[in-house]
Amino acid sequence: MAEKKSEIDFLSELEKIKEKRKAALRTSEAAAPKRGERVKSGIDGLDEALGGGFVKNSVIVIAGPNGSGKTVSSMQFIINGMLKYDELGLFISIDEEKRPMCENMRSLGWDLEKLEKEKKMVFIDYPHHEVEQFYTQENTILNLIKSMGVKRVVVDSAVPLALVYEKEDERRVGMIDLVSKIRRWNCTTLITCEDKGKAEISQGMPSTKYEIESVADGYIYLYNLYREGERKRALEILKMRGSAHSNKLIPMEIGEGGMRIFPKKRFDYRDA
Numbered sequence: 001m002a003e004k005k006s007e008i009d010f011l012s013e014l015e016k017i018k019e020k021r022k023a024a025l026r027t028s029e030a031a032a033p034k035r036g037e038r039v040k041s042g043i044d045g046l047d048e049a050l051g052g053g054f055v056k057n058s059v060i061v062i063a064g065p066n067g068s069g070k071t072v073s074s075m076q077f078i079i080n081g082m083l084k085y086d087e088l089g090l091f092i093s094i095d096e097e098k099r100p101m102c103e104n105m106r107s108l109g110w111d112l113e114k115l116e117k118e119k120k121m122v123f124i125d126y127p128h129h130e131v132e133q134f135y136t137q138e139n140t141i142l143n144l145i146k147s148m149g150v151k152r153v154v155v156d157s158a159v160p161l162a163l164v165y166e167k168e169d170e171r172r173v174g175m176i177d178l179v180s181k182i183r184r185w186n187c188t189t190l191i192t193c194e195d196k197g198k199a200e201i202s203q204g205m206p207s208t209k210y211e212i213e214s215v216a217d218g219y220i221y222l223y224n225l226y227r228e229g230e231r232k233r234a235l236e237i238l239k240m241r242g243s244a245h246s247n248k249l250i251p252m253e254i255g256e257g258g259m260r261i262f263p264k265k266r267f268d269y270r271d272a
């Protein structure tokens with residue numbers, strides 16, 4: 001008898017999760033951005049590959065394994081915003097604290113502390129023990145975006161935000177809710193996310209841990225592929241609603257100044 005009850009509990013719990021997921025998906029779709037206006041990343045080669053830049057106010061997932069360039073490329077999007085297009089950007093770092101992040105970025109030629117002091121970017125960090133505050137400070141973030149006139153945002157990364165939820169199903173729903181919340185900011189937003197496991201080109205579409213890309217407007221994947229004693233970087237645009245974008249695996253480099261991609265060059269599988 002007790003067993004039956006727990007089975008019923010489990011099924012009704014599952015139904016509730018399914019309903020929550022459906023409701024979250026409806027909200028997310030209703031707030032999808034309008035096509036047309038573009039927001040340039042300013043990253044060499046990327047805007048060309050995107051068909052002119054990101055759709056204004058769209059929500060894009062940047063995924064890839066550790067060290068693939070998610071933080072570097074998304075920071076570059078924020079820095080270029082102000083330096084090249086006069087658009088203020090907000091970088092929200094989840095888990096990784098400001099100080100080590102500033103140190104790491106120095107080798108790329110970026111002085112984040114100086115940019116922040118000169119009000120050329122806004123940086124908020126939620127260290128490991130404060131991640132939950134991201135959710136409780138939702139209105140504070142929204143007010144900051146509105147009052148400062150922020151136009152582009154990065155959330156780096158979504159994984160610790162998913163881990164706030166206990167169960168796997170709740171994490172998936174939580175990620176759909178996150179995208180809905182971010183849409184209300186009315187900013188062009190990049191969300192970084194680690195991938196599910198080993199991604200190889202031949203294995204089809206790589207996906208992220210909680211499949212946040214399924215509700216985002218765009219999905220870019222960064223590879224760091226190992227072949228014959230060396231790693232080669234590449235970028236692939238897997239989804240970009242409303243854009244005629246590149247379908248190729250594009251060679252990529254990281255160095256002084258950040259990321260560069262080469263849409264006209266062929267990524268040779270034998271080299272990769």
Ligand SMILES: Nc1ncnc2c1ncn2[C@@H]1O[C@H](COP(=O)(O)OP(=O)(O)O)[C@@H](O)[C@H]1O
Nearest residue numbers: 065066067068069070071072107108254255256
């Ligand atoms: N100054 C630099 N020159 C060349 N490569 C760099 C430099 N700084 C960082 N990198 C490369 O970028 C990687 C870090 O990228 P990052 O964006 O932090 O990865 P992710 O966020 O995907 O984990 C480093 O592991 C290194 O390979």
Ligand SMILES: [Mg+2]
Nearest residue numbers: 070071072156
């Ligand atoms: Mg990172």
